[in-house]
Amino acid sequence: MLKVGIIGVGTVGTSVAEILRDNADVISARAGVDIVVKSGVVKNLNKDRGLDISITDNVDDILNDDEIDIVVELMGGVEEAFEVVKRALGAGKAVVTANKALLAYHRYELQDIAKDIAFEYEAAVAGGIPIITALRDGLSANHIESIMGIMNGTCNYMMTEMTNNGVSYDAILKESQELGYAEADPTFDVGGFDAAHKLLILASIAYGIDAKPEDILIEGIDNVRSEDIAFAKEFGYAIKLLGIAKKDGNEVELRVHAALISQDEMIAKIDGVMNGISVVGDKVGETLYYGAGAGGDATASAVVANIIDIARSGKSTPMLGFDKPMEGSQLVLKPTANIESKYYLRINVSDKTGVLARITKIFEEHNISVETMLQRKSTDTSANLLISTHIAKESDIQSMIDEIEGLEFVNARPVMIRIV
Amino acid sequence: MLKVGIIGVGTVGTSVAEILRDNADVISARAGVDIVVKSGVVKNLNKDRGLDISITDNVDDILNDDEIDIVVELMGGVEEAFEVVKRALGAGKAVVTANKALLAYHRYELQDIAKDIAFEYEAAVAGGIPIITALRDGLSANHIESIMGIMNGTCNYMMTEMTNNGVSYDAILKESQELGYAEADPTFDVGGFDAAHKLLILASIAYGIDAKPEDILIEGIDNVRSEDIAFAKEFGYAIKLLGIAKKDGNEVELRVHAALISQDEMIAKIDGVMNGISVVGDKVGETLYYGAGAGGDATASAVVANIIDIARSGKSTPMLGFDKPMEGSQLVLKPTANIESKYYLRINVSDKTGVLARITKIFEEHNISVETMLQRKSTDTSANLLISTHIAKESDIQSMIDEIEGLEFVNARPVMIRIV
Ligand SMILES: NC(=O)c1ccc[n+]([C@@H]2O[C@H](COP(=O)([O-])OP(=O)(O)OC[C@H]3O[C@@H](n4cnc5c(N)ncnc54)[C@H](OP(=O)(O)O)[C@@H]3O)[C@@H](O)[C@H]2O)c1
Numbered sequence: 001m002l003k004v005g006i007i008g009v010g011t012v013g014t015s016v017a018e019i020l021r022d023n024a025d026v027i028s029a030r031a032g033v034d035i036v037v038k039s040g041v042v043k044n045l046n047k048d049r050g051l052d053i054s055i056t057d058n059v060d061d062i063l064n065d066d067e068i069d070i071v072v073e074l075m076g077g078v079e080e081a082f083e084v085v086k087r088a089l090g091a092g093k094a095v096v097t098a099n100k101a102l103l104a105y106h107r108y109e110l111q112d113i114a115k116d117i118a119f120e121y122e123a124a125v126a127g128g129i130p131i132i133t134a135l136r137d138g139l140s141a142n143h144i145e146s147i148m149g150i151m152n153g154t155c156n157y158m159m160t161e162m163t164n165n166g167v168s169y170d171a172i173l174k175e176s177q178e179l180g181y182a183e184a185d186p187t188f189d190v191g192g193f194d195a196a197h198k199l200l201i202l203a204s205i206a207y208g209i210d211a212k213p214e215d216i217l218i219e220g221i222d223n224v225r226s227e228d229i230a231f232a233k234e235f236g237y238a239i240k241l242l243g244i245a246k247k248d249g250n251e252v253e254l255r256v257h258a259a260l261i262s263q264d265e266m267i268a269k270i271d272g273v274m275n276g277i278s279v280v281g282d283k284v285g286e287t288l289y290y291g292a293g294a295g296g297d298a299t300a301s302a303v304v305a306n307i308i309d310i311a312r313s314g315k316s317t318p319m320l321g322f323d324k325p326m327e328g329s330q331l332v333l334k335p336t337a338n339i340e341s342k343y344y345l346r347i348n349v350s351d352k353t354g355v356l357a358r359i360t361k362i363f364e365e366h367n368i369s370v371e372t373m374l375q376r377k378s379t380d381t382s383a384n385l386l387i388s389t390h391i392a393k394e395s396d397i398q399s400m401i402d403e404i405e406g407l408e409f410v411n412a413r414p415v416m417i418r419i420v
Numbered sequence: 421m422l423k424v425g426i427i428g429v430g431t432v433g434t435s436v437a438e439i440l441r442d443n444a445d446v447i448s449a450r451a452g453v454d455i456v457v458k459s460g461v462v463k464n465l466n467k468d469r470g471l472d473i474s475i476t477d478n479v480d481d482i483l484n485d486d487e488i489d490i491v492v493e494l495m496g497g498v499e500e501a502f503e504v505v506k507r508a509l510g511a512g513k514a515v516v517t518a519n520k521a522l523l524a525y526h527r528y529e530l531q532d533i534a535k536d537i538a539f540e541y542e543a544a545v546a547g548g549i550p551i552i553t554a555l556r557d558g559l560s561a562n563h564i565e566s567i568m569g570i571m572n573g574t575c576n577y578m579m580t581e582m583t584n585n586g587v588s589y590d591a592i593l594k595e596s597q598e599l600g601y602a603e604a605d606p607t608f609d610v611g612g613f614d615a616a617h618k619l620l621i622l623a624s625i626a627y628g629i630d631a632k633p634e635d636i637l638i639e640g641i642d643n644v645r646s647e648d649i650a651f652a653k654e655f656g657y658a659i660k661l662l663g664i665a666k667k668d669g670n671e672v673e674l675r676v677h678a679a680l681i682s683q684d685e686m687i688a689k690i691d692g693v694m695n696g697i698s699v700v701g702d703k704v705g706e707t708l709y710y711g712a713g714a715g716g717d718a719t720a721s722a723v724v725a726n727i728i729d730i731a732r733s734g735k736s737t738p739m740l741g742f743d744k745p746m747e748g749s750q751l752v753l754k755p756t757a758n759i760e761s762k763y764y765l766r767i768n769v770s771d772k773t774g775v776l777a778r779i780t781k782i783f784e785e786h787n788i789s790v791e792t793m794l795q796r797k798s799t800d801t802s803a804n805l806l807i808s809t810h811i812a813k814e815s816d817i818q819s820m821i822d823e824i825e826g827l828e829f830v831n832a833r834p835v836m837i838r839i840v
């Protein structure tokens with residue numbers, strides 16, 4: 001029999017205990033041993049968890065319990081969780097976590113500390129979708145060319161509703177908060193930070209890249225408005241918040257941002273709160289993984305899968321997929337300024353003669369070539385210029401946007417959305 | 421260093437050797453050891469394989485070579501491959517195969533023989549998509565409620581072309597043969613047998629069900645005609661060849677057939693030669709896996725992933741996912757006659773009065789309730805009745821079709837396609 005201690009018996013922790021209880025028949029048949037939860041740790045002892053396990057508010061009760069083989073960390077946060085997990089590993093206990101923030105900052109330290117002890121985190125990326133297993137074990141024969149994913153269900157729900165039901169950004173944000181999909185402070189989701197944490201984890205497995213959130217381009221969906229959705233639809237695109245990792249020579253670009261993507265791509269067909277991640281390998285071509293990216297049960301499904309893996313074989317794969325660095329071909333992070341993309345711009349201008357000519361000239365001066373340009377009336381005295389470009393360089397676009405923002409007939413900083 | 425012998429250096433075997441050579445940098449970093457192909461076996465020694473490995477035409481050269489750690493079986497066929505693989509396991513060598521026919525017939529014997537020796541087969545289902553890993557390891561916490569998949573790229577290509585480009589069945593079959601997607605004798609693909617082999621493998625992992633092709637319902641796409649495609653489009657369906665496994669109480673139904681499926685389902689959006697498999701777990705909900713189901717490189721990507729797994733950890737998971745049977749809840753195969761579904765029927769009738777009334781009455785007598793009925797002119801003197809039903813029982817539908825076929829005004833055996 002294998003004994004589990006759960007630190008953090010909240011949404012996911014409660015589901016983990018329930019699955020280990022409700023699905024014990026199939027779990028013990030697959031794992032070869034019975035797996036039981038011995039105890040859990042919470043902050044507030046007064047809340048009823050509806051579970052038949054011993055609950056305390058002291059992590060020592062789990063960390064110092066010699067009977068416990070596996071510690072499941074589901075308390076969230078970064079530094080406190082890091083301390084707890086280090087102590088668990090120090091005590092020789094296997095660890096399973098769903099904590100993407102912890103991993104976004106400390107995954108390489110944790111790999112070094114864990115050494116031969118199993119440390120698993122399937123639930124940290126895209127909840128119930130077994131993307132870590134797929135990428136780390138299933139696609140291990142490939143050089144990964146790119147990863148492109150819908151990794152945040154809240155943003156995807158909002159974009160889908162704006163597209164299909166013509167809802168405004170503000171209205172759908174409010175509704176998402178009421179439905180519990182978005183927090184009171186929605187920045188972590190709509191600002192792209194949650195997706196960035198997940199992208200960094202995948203980038204380590206695919207490329208061995210040790211980057212932190214501060215190192216990469218992170219933007220959200222907070223600039224997207226109905227005009228942009230309408231433009232996208234007209235030109236055969238969907239707008240999605242994407243996490244993108246792309247290999248280019250010995251450089252890897254990592255970025256999270258709203259993006260226009262052709263409606264023909266499988267990723268563009270993923271709607272509502274669902275997540276989906278497309279991975280292109282040099283040998284396998286494109287593969288795609290789809291499912292629920294959040295929710296107690298779906299996330300706990302991945303946590304329990306990791307527990308079963310550990311029951312079956314202890315540690316079977318290097319934590320971040322690499323047993324040693326790639327000889328002579330270690331990859332490095334591409335500087336954000338050098339990223340290339342097509343771009344879409346929305347520029348709100350006063351409706352005067354000469355404006356178009358002036359804007360066009362500035363594009364030329366920055367080496368940015370226009371693919372399509374539409375002018376749409378905004379108010380009686382202003383218009384939106386909706387422009388898509390050919391491939392251009394991030395630094396050129398940014399300096400052009402700065403210049404355009406300063407023009408006397410431009411009413412607000414231009415909104416830019418990348419096209420993939 | 422780990423040494424591999426490849427038995428069968430054809431389409432997939434050649435790609436395996438190429439990947440181990442071309443991607444050696446990333447493979448050795450991920451596996452922790454170098455992996456090299458020592459030798460290969462073929463039938464025809466005169467064909468140049470373009471590989472720098474020793475090639476023989478005698479399997480003993482690999483099976484009796486003590487230096488070889490892993491035997492990769494890529495010769496195809498059932499009984500001869502079974503003998504070869506048994507000998508390899510008997511010699512203590514790990515085995516990797518892509519041979520779905522072998523597994524459709526002998527997977528449980530192989531599991532018994534392999535015991536603690538690794539026997540892996542990721543490539544046997546859906547080529548490059550890591551569906552075995554996902555189902556066996558990633559979803560192991562779930563009772564699997566259903567599996568529904570596009571597991572044959574040839575059939576999916578044909579259905580897609582008929583739907584999008586209005587091509588006839590005969591024309592697209594001919595084109596598929598010219599493109600090399602379909603064999604001169606296409607029965608194995610269009611008759612559903614290839615998909616059935618894959619479905620049986622997945623059913624073992626999901627449910628522990630030991631069924632053979634002879635035990636389950638297998639039909640193909642060879643009855644599907646442009647009229648059916650037109651009906652499907654009109655009512656919001658796509659037509660796909662699906663492999664379906666579904667749990668119902670302690671019974672599991674297994675079936676392969678063409679099916680009408682709502683265009684809103686993710687599976688319905690998978691077009692062309694691509695494969696996709698949707699798996700519903702009781703905790704994770706729906707997940708879906710998409711990618712190339714065939715082709716040398718994509719298939720070899722999965723073979724090499726298995727080799728890397730073995731290099732990392734020997735055997736880490738029970739071959740068919742279960743370490744022991746499920747206590748008190750072993751599942752059994754549902755008899756085909758008891759399967760329930762909605763159905764679509766195309767009945768070609770002579771255009772006479774009284775026909776509709778007569779047909780309607782026969783439906784009633786067989787307890788089959790009609791959902792929609794269309795009549796479409798076929799020739800000057802005949803018409804097609806296109807009928808969809810509510811949920812009915814397979815045995816009722818079959819006996820009704822037998823009765824209708826015998827009617828004097830019915831010109832051919834009615835064509836039936838299930839609706840999922
Ligand atoms: N929810 C999802 O859909 C989802 C999906 C993927 C990943 N995750 C990740 O899973 C983790 C858990 O998320 P969740 O949604 O389950 O969070 P949650 O519902 O807020 O649960 C957190 C649990 O940890 C306990 N806790 C927090 N700080 C503690 C401390 N210092 N000492 C002891 N217990 C403490 C809380 O106790 P009280 O109950 O007493 O407050 C609560 O039981 C997070 O890392 C999250 O990013 C969640």
Ligand SMILES: NC(=O)c1ccc[n+]([C@@H]2O[C@H](COP(=O)([O-])OP(=O)(O)OC[C@H]3O[C@@H](n4cnc5c(N)ncnc54)[C@H](OP(=O)(O)O)[C@@H]3O)[C@@H](O)[C@H]2O)c1
Pocket residue numbers: 427428429430431432433461462463464465467477493494495496497500518519520521543544547713714715716719
């Ligand atoms: N091709 C795909 O896309 C694909 C996808 C998934 C799974 N698979 C499976 O992978 C396996 C291999 O398929 P494939 O397409 O690579 O087949 P293939 O191109 O026909 O290659 C078969 C190889 O085996 C050799 N061979 C056959 N019988 C032999 C014998 N008795 N002794 C020694 N060598 C023998 C052949 O030798 P010669 O070259 O001298 O004829 C050839 O090299 C099959 O089980 C297939 O179902 C294939």
